[in-house]
Amino acid sequence: MVQRGQSILVVDGLSETTEVLKAVFEPRGHAVCRVRQTQFDAESTAQPGVVVWHAGDVEEAAPQSKAWRFESVPHIVIGKASISDSPQTKRFSEPFQYRELLQAVESALLTSSKNEREAA
Numbered sequence: 001m002v003q004r005g006q007s008i009l010v011v012d013g014l015s016e017t018t019e020v021l022k023a024v025f026e027p028r029g030h031a032v033c034r035v036r037q038t039q040f041d042a043e044s045t046a047q048p049g050v051v052v053w054h055a056g057d058v059e060e061a062a063p064q065s066k067a068w069r070f071e072s073v074p075h076i077v078i079g080k081a082s083i084s085d086s087p088q089t090k091r092f093s094e095p096f097q098y099r100e101l102l103q104a105v106e107s108a109l110l111t112s113s114k115n116e117r118e119a120a
Contacts, residue, residue, distance in 0.1 A: 007032070007033060008048060009035065010035070010052045012055065013055075015034070017078075021052070051074070051076070054078040055077070055078065074108035074111050075088060077091045079093070090107075
């Protein structure tokens with residue numbers, strides 16, 4: 001079961017992606033926050049339940065120096081972001097279907113919730 005109150009951090013991408021995630025997950029008690037990579041400071045950003053890196057059509061780096069703090073958190077990568085894959089990383093090429101993204105976020109929230117319970 002997905003724990004209520006988890007957060008979903010969206011880095012870059014279209015505002016429509018964030019709006020779709022908000023429309024689906026905020027009524028379920030989750031928070032959706034969007035930041036620009038240029039404004040992203042992993043030191044001051046609270047640990048999210050899921051990180052969605054949305055790199056777009058061109059190669060955009062998601063520097064490991066920024067992502068390191070969240071390496072134990074499930075990642076969903078849209079586009080060609082240069083981020084190390086882990087068993088918790090799901091990748092989408094563009095164009096992508098929102099239905100698939102929503103399913104991936106739901107699955108990632110379940111994984112994150114399970115990891116939190118096991119760590120407690």
